Amino acid sequence: MQLRNRGELHLLKEIRRRFSPAPDAPDSGVVIGIGDDAAVIDPKGKKVLVTTDMMNEGIHFDLAFSSPFHLGFKLVSVNVSDIMAMGGSARYLFLNISMKKDVDEAFFWELYEGIASAMELYRVELLGGDLTAALNDTVLSATVLGEGDRVITRGGASVGDRIYITQPTGDSACGLEILKSLTPQSREAVRRERFAATGEGDNGRRDLEMIVHSSATIVSWKRTKPLLARHLMPVARDPRPLLPYASAMIDVSDGLFIDLSRLCDESGVGARVYLDRVPLSDALRYAAEIMGLDPLVPATSGGEDYELLFTAPADSVPGAFCIGEVTGGERVVVDRDGREMPLRGEGYQHFGAA
């Protein structure tokens, strides 16, 4: 059934029914939840963190690649990631969704399933939002509120700190390249996949092999799956293990080097990054070889990994890779032969010149 035959009020009523918090949740901090003019929370003396992000059809996502489930999950993840990048814990979600009237109701509810799946993973509660018709593209935006005691900004790095990344980057950008090159059949098989948010579980597709379009190359589902999952359903990294160490932090949304440049801008520092220390996942190495790519390109300039990039005075931080150090000089990259080059903060820029 198309949304035009359902009506906004029916949908809102159903969302409210499905997402109203259990009445036995006294520690939720929620004074007024979904359904009034505004939600009301009681932060009980804690600081409140707020972030908002938008995802537009044709710009941030392509419905030929992403299912509504993927989109819903990712919308929550990218916002939660911004809260986590400040060292906070995500608590509350507000959604703005606009789509065409002829969208099928099943699309709408699959989007909500993806949202609900992420809400469960991050333990965030839906407290409000807006649902409107659109003339053309589907536009999604979310606002996430969180809480935190110690806040870690982009501006706290000091000369002598080390630079760390939580996990290898580039997987998401490589996953997107794979998606673009798949045959329509392979792509649709990927689109139907609900990647387990933990990265485990195969949903019975253990033996799926995917065929790449132009070259008729066959790529292994099992080996490329982490890349596809990272692009379609990225999981925000929990910053809590890093809080005792981190002096400055940012999440890698636009690319390792551009986001490092932003951190350096705010901290007023330089950086030296060693290319041979930039971690690369096995999946990225595998796919890059097949695609004839240098894996360091997506690892340093690919966006949407949502790994945490941080600085810390410590010589090592459990669960993170040291890729360089904070300096008082220029921002440079050291290649495998020890040669220094300027670090270029390149990445995706909206409204950038074509």
Add this chain to the structure above:
Amino acid sequence: MQLRNRGELHLLKEIRRRFSPAPDAPDSGVVIGIGDDAAVIDPKGKKVLVTTDMMNEGIHFDLAFSSPFHLGFKLVSVNVSDIMAMGGSARYLFLNISMKKDVDEAFFWELYEGIASAMELYRVELLGGDLTAALNDTVLSATVLGEGDRVITRGGASVGDRIYITQPTGDSACGLEILKSLTPQSREAVRRERFAATGEGDNGRRDLEMIVHSSATIVSWKRTKPLLARHLMPVARDPRPLLPYASAMIDVSDGLFIDLSRLCDESGVGARVYLDRVPLSDALRYAAEIMGLDPLVPATSGGEDYELLFTAPADSVPGAFCIGEVTGGERVVVDRDGREMPLRGEGYQHFGAA
């Protein structure tokens, strides 16, 4: 210059420069403002109110009627109105803006001027947001955070309470009808007008007369201006004078009767509304007569007035019109001859059947 030649980062930097709070504002509650992964506020023990609303081109606005300045102002107003409808004070603003790459930079900055004008009026501070490209339509969304001590929900009305409205409704809907019927020249003159947010001031257009399209009727600028202003640049009503009285409250965004029905739903009560007590503005009476309309139609079912509709046990409330009473029975309207009819909560519904 088109946005594609400017780049997102330049625009964001400029927004940050223009909107960063003055460093001598220690009571702002802002720990971290624009420019990090998330904003951080310290509510200092107060409750936090949160609302978010979207405005889509072709659905909520038509750029042939509204200037970017109008849109920016209205975007802030409709969100502030939701905070005020809970009895709160608006404090912080977050924006999501997406528009096509070929939009002229002047459009973008005029939008921001409208936003800044509303920010000044309501004393809200811009703390963050997202700026992205769009394939087709301009989509705007805002999130406003506020604070409040006593929160007034839609659910607090009791049998015997009176029903009040702050100012006449229907002006906005009638203003839209006038806009639709103007000649292109008259419409463009209205579009260029920056209505003073207070409703005062004429910007030297005191003598402008506007010509209505189909009938070649001339309407008076001075007499219709309040209607046009209410539609293009609605001002949210300050609830503070009502706080000692109000038991339940909602802002009239979709129409007086539909929003009253929502208040009744949440309070679990009935209502009796006297049509001859529904206030009508002089401007609405004037325009309705020219257009051959019953002014009660826009007054009871027209949307986007953003007046406050509330209930109170008191027999009278200064600065508000009593239009009826809360009952334990059905929701009824009493016409001028004393006849009762069912109150129909009709108003605009997204995804409603055509």
